[in-house]
Amino acid sequence: MASLAATFGRGAMTNHWKDIKNTDVILVMGANPAENHPCGFKWAVEARDDRGAKLLTIDPRFTRTSAVADRHMQIRPGSDIAVLGGLIRYALENDLHHADYVRAHTNATFVVGEEYGFADGLFAGFDEAASNYDKTAWDYERGPDGYVRRDPSLEHPRSVFQLLKQHYDRYTPEVVADIAGCTADEFLQMAEIICSTGRADRVGTIMYAVGWTMHTVGSQIIRTAAILQLLLGNIGRPGGGINALRGHANVQGATDHAIVAGILPGYLKVPTPPQTSLAAHLRDSTPRPLVADTVNYWGNYPKFYVSQMKAWFGEHATPENDFAYHHLAKQDGDATWLTIWDKAREGTLEGFVALGFNPLLAGPDVPRLLDSMSKLKWKVVIDPFMLDSAEFWKAPGMDPAAIDTEVLYLPSSHWIERDGSFTNSGRWAQWKEKAVDPPIGVQPDTWILSELFWRVKELYQAEGGAWNDAIQQLTWDYLNPREPTMVELAKEINGYDRTTGRLLSSFGELADDGTTTSGNWIYTGSYTEAGNQMQRRGTADPTGLGMHHDWAFSWPANRRVLYNRASADAEGRPWDQSRAGIAWNGREWIGDVPDYGRTTPPDAAGAFIMTEEGVARLFSSHLADGPFSEHYEPVESPSPNALHDNVAVNPVIRWYDGVRESLANGDDDYPYACTIYRVVEREHFVTSNVPLLVEAMPDFFVELPEGLAAEKGIPNGSQVRVWSKRGEVQGTAIVTKRIKPLRVNGRVVWTVGIPVHWGFVGITQGSMANLLTPFIGDANTRCPEFKSFLVNVERA
């Protein structure tokens, strides 16, 4: 999601599930929605059947989505940027981009400073010692008015448009074929269909999931796709977009509400030590406009931040104490998943709480995780089911007597025993009713959390201890303080006018003077004086485009398609009248809830209100590893980097202690590419407790290409052993035609596929796929590289 925010200003699926029916071309890449999001995928099938849309898949495997696609192209794991970069080149080379859109709604016209450059795999500003970039080398050039210099002709050699052309010019069909292992012909046939949408009367969508995020270049893969969709004029339009298909039922909502390192609810930022005052934090966090004609909506950051602190600390957050600025911890450095486990391994992390989460099976590098977990003093696991993570001390090969970690397991209640809302991948927050009470002996998460809070708070009152004003002063004015209701919390999230006590109806009402509260500004409007908007069940669809504004609540402001101002041209006329997102009628915008002022004239400001540029970023300094994307190999790769082997892998990834030694270094001991994936009968690990689903998909297996199986003497159905430098798995061989050998840089590469769903606690047991995966992550999100690593295989 980091890359979508870096490009458009918000990190979320741009469109929504039903909107996919409005498209002409669907590219599914880094996802397998027929398998993993079946009921959302039916809208892609509907587009294909009703509109004659083309459905394309690009994947290391012929998936269940490929089975119903018009065309499939197999590529090697980790070669996505090469393919997408090739598509960018193809669109520009053949003049297939949507020129009016690009000029009106992207930063193609912006002029970049003289310092910027790219050579031998590195962008300007690289600091080898620190392994990072000094991003000032990527700054725009400023004009005499202090704003960015723009060239509407797009001919300036340092205009973003020209730099883009130049950067991706290396990604010829032949280079794509060499890196990805497809043929140039296959690629060109794909490119022709995908780039056919660069016109006002056609629109295409991209569906992706963790097949893109789980790489050391994951963010930049998505960036490349976002650039392509901008060039084709497909962002902000019904039937368009770049659609991140998220995994768990409320992974979007839990991210919005910031159970996430580094952010606070609503994508506000966690303060850092150098920000010694609220003013310093707000100054660093509030972007300043780069052009005169930008809404720069993040300019309202102080209103969102102060309103959140008022929601959390009430009368204890005052102008005199910087609205309780020091009640929140200052984060120093990274605090994400891999770093957490690195701290455990170092021995500085004492306690670990996992709620509704099975960290051990989630990986990566399970042998390393087991070692790290064993160094914790204590661990608490809260879940309706017993989890492998709670019983890690009896995992295969572990000696319980040697592990001193104390573990508490708490049985908590299920989704069906609670009310509250889930936000789906398309940003629709839907209220769910409680159907039954939890069984006797089981407690709701809210109760467990509240009891923990109160008991810790009371321990501090009784015996003192470390500074705890924030705990003592945290707002907790719930009718039953030991178990707040979902409605109370939903209202707190929405926020109030503190003067009148009225629930706010829009984040436009928020103020930075302490007179308003809002637990999460992007949800303001979800629970208003008019009632619970997330519970609405109106099915009307006046636009015929499936927006359903009366069904549930879609953040922000019940908007169904993000960036919808870009669905219309500079004068506010929809690019395609039959699929209008919003349209200017001379007085106001009609259609979807506009991503723009309702009465703001079309020429008043740029279409992308969340960027300081006012337009979308083809060139973006918001990621750590480059303003454009570049193909780097996975840290374990079966091939040299065909573009620049001296900089083979992403130069700014973080190497945790001991990781280099845990990787195969291009030797012949680990000759095969491997990728892990999911199947429709299972969802991660929880389904190992559901008898019907276990019966449907009982056993761990290894998907092996026919030719490789023949070479290795492995018959279909026999037991096979697969090992990486980190661990090994064993299971039934499924010998398949779904994976072909690929010719990569002149060498044959085989790919092996492994499903992720097994552990040692479920109804059936099987190898943990993450015994194999490397402990390394993306340069921006630190999402681990689960999708591409090296293994060896033999008959067991």
Add this chain to the structure above:
Amino acid sequence: MDISRRTFIKAAAGGAVGVSALGFDLRPAQAAVRQLKIRNATEYRTVCPYCAVGCGTIAYVHGSGGLNTRNTVIHVEGDPDSPINGGTLCPKGASQMELAISPRLRHQPLLRRAGAADWEEVDWDTAMDWFARKFKDSRDASFRERDDAGRVVNRADGIAWVGSATVSNEDAYLITKTMRAMGLVYIDHQARI
């Protein structure tokens, strides 16, 4: 008369609709079939717990709601009114009642002591006291009011909280609010993995 698919089925099963509404008499057919098991159930509109498509579902619940009784889920199916799934469900969604009433659900807090080979049962009060004590002790041991440069950081580096992408927005918000107030920075969930 507006008859949706579901009201039609319920009406037909209950025999409440006669010749005038449907144009034919259902009573002979009714005599030959069993009553639908959802006939006396209460409907609750909920959302599928698996992936992020967000399929609308209807849970059918039996029980009187009496003080000494417990209601039970007897059936879950797709909500035909939902614009997202229009009543359809995938294999996981269609079997979600088995998740709701799985025999593997646990009802007892358990504690594993250092070096122990197995769990011991503990009551909730003991469990929560243990949790709070560990939490406070590790917070106290790791808490830093100021960093080496003398700047206020008010941070507890000794505890991590992870999860969850499976709880409601409201619980997710309360987790963030509480753990940030405790001074934790090691906070993450499944989004990254």
